Amino acid sequence: MNRIFSIIVSFGILTMCFLPWTLAAHLMLSFGSEETPLMKALQHYGSEVVVQKMIAEGKAGSLEPGAGYDGPIHYTIPNLRNSTKFMPILNQLIDAGADVNEFDRSGPPLLDAAFANDTEVIKFLIKRGADVDRQNCYGETALMKASQTGHAEALIELLNSGANKNIRSRDGTTALDKAKTERIKGLLNGTQH
Template identity: 35%
Template sequence: MIQAVKNDFEGDARELLDKGFDVNTTDPKGNTLVILAAANRATRTLPALLAYHPKLELRNIYGETALMLAAYRREKGMVTALLAAGAKVNSTGWTALHYAASGGDMDIVNQLISAGADINAKAPEGSTPMIMAAREGKIDVIKRLLSLHADPSVMNENGMTALKWSLKRNDTDIMELLVEANATQ
């Protein structure tokens, strides 16, 4: 079944599910079939899995959910399907918006924000979506977050702010944007 999902063999996956295969089965790294579908861009297989009502908030050993990985992989259709199936947009720790901010897909960022994503959500080490966007040089994401009054002055436990990331990257466009927004170092 795991190989069927990884290879996006929807027919094989559906056949195994119809025979009683547990949709919440995990691999040794804690990846559920839905997480594997998101990680491997198995766009044909995901709807078959969702039809069996998997637990969408289960996380792998890295703390990732299917929604997070779909957001990072820039799979808008998967994000839409997961949200429609009941995936939670906010959670404790890392969120799908952190991953979307890193990936930089504005459609997905906006989709998650429209679904109620916390724009100032803090990861376990204190990073916010703004910090992640600055770390990856995603200026459009930063502009969007600033337009919603996200806090650019948050510092994670490593002492990094969005502005410090822009300095480290020598990204003058992001630096100027954050300075205009009165971000502190």
């Protein structure tokens, strides 16, 4: 009887300790995980023609941030980046109402582009209205991402677009503090070009 009671108590303690974590994990995995028609087309067909037709006909589903786990801009960039229709589709999405500053689990798309050193996408997003100093949930900016990854091309593009190098992340660091190389430090200090 004591053994059964001990097992029940142990189970109760474990349940109380891990239930919040289990619930949190479930919510994180299921929150917004519903695929929009656009996401399904990108994932299953991978055809820019299908995607363009869906957008033109208003059948892409919600283009609002939070529609699905990733917003339409975040979802389109990795799925169609190598397509010749990539930029026209991004333009079409933004013209149809997709937010160039949409926020997903990694922050706005500009941070992802800086992390990937994709200067073409950086230029495009800024031209279409991306906030060059928009921060992710850790307070990091695209400039900080370019700095910590050592991507000089992205860093130069962001600085030329007016990125603020003095913004501090939640941990109190700036892009200069996160600089991966001496060249990046020099670019941020204005001693290198």
